[in-house]
Amino acid sequence: MRDLISEIAGHIVVNGVQIARNGTALLDVPHLALDGPGPTLILGPNGAGKSLLLRCLHGLIVPDRGFVEQDGVPLNADHKARQAMVFQQPVLLRRSVAANLDFVLKRQGLHRSARKLRIAELLTEGGLESKARQSARSLSGGEAQRLAILRALALEPDTLFLDEPTSALDPGATQKIERMILRASGRGVRIVMVTHDIGQARRLAADIVMMQGGHVVEHGDARQVLDAPNSEASRRYLSGGLVT
């Protein structure tokens, strides 16, 4: 899979990012560079700051201090327009499956006929061809998450953030989504994904960011982090020990 990757766009660097609420530090990342081919998986216990970091990277949350940069310049509207995010709980518009995709494509200024073709392509990509006219809200959890990913991919992003997209799904649904993620990565989309699932990290990750208590405790090659972690926090998390 790695051989297929020609060039991954959107090198992301976190510089001195801090977020605190009511005097408690929720996120404190002095430096983090996501410049490998990816996919990058962010691992860590609940409350480690994984989702917060993801939202900072996507510009949904502005940090109290520090900044995120992409391709050498602070994150701006152009960068954000080339990013997409999929949330843990898919938020689908109260419309049909096809209309959810059409919403994004229309905003991109595509002509009706071009949109129709692109919707058909996307539905095939996600295995949702037969559901085009169905209400998006009536999809199963796995189908809904696949549609959310397709809608994100319809933006043709260079970076795709995913916040625990398979946390509520069974193994079959998870496998379908992992395949979609790997295909997107293979096409050159930078993948940055939060997960609790160590097995998933083994299957998908090229590099892993391990977090605890709002800090990045380790970032490195997936094999190295998973098989020979450098930090005590990583070792305990990966061995299934309770990490607080």
Added chain:
Amino acid sequence: MQGFASEFSTAIALILDGDAELWAIVLLSLKVSVFAVLISALIGMPVGAALAVARFPGRRVLIILMNALMGFPPVVVGLLVYLMLSRSGPLGVLELLYTPTAMIIAQVVLVTPIVAALTRQVVEMLAEEYSEQLRSLGVSRLASVPVLLWDARLALVTALLAGFGRAIAEVGAVIIVGGNINHVTRVMTTTIALETSKGNLALALALGAILIGIAIAVNAMVSALTLQAEREGLRHA
């Protein structure tokens, strides 16, 4: 008791025989209330949606004021509209007093706060759910308004029906600004009040039955739409 039974059977006959006077009154009532609700929708929905998504100083005060206006006494609304439209009032030159237009204006004043407040509530809840996703898709706060209005359409139709229910059953304001003039501004509620006082119970009963029928139909539609909206929400949960 026999007199009541006789009035009741006459009332049924008036409805079933298609009495021209009765149905003219029903038609005017529906026209006035439907127009009033449509105008209220045009004003109340954007205002409610804007209050749901915009953040500015005094927003909370405006919401409280709007909610309070939902319970504004109809006779006071009638009085205020009367003062505005009367010959010596600021809009007196328009000569709208004692016309169906005056009744529409009064109903708009009564219904708009209901539509706006319910729209604000519905859209705010949906905006909370959609907020991050829409921002992620590059949709600005302003551009999110039509998206939210469209996706809240079921609940908004319910709000409009609630407004229509209020408008069609209204008597105090429309009798002040409409004057209850025969064949001009006489609607169901004002006719019921007048005919009852005159002892013409058959016409009053016939109109009352139709009014109750409309109220039941509107409530049935509200229930059906609410159920459908809940199902949509449950499917998503």
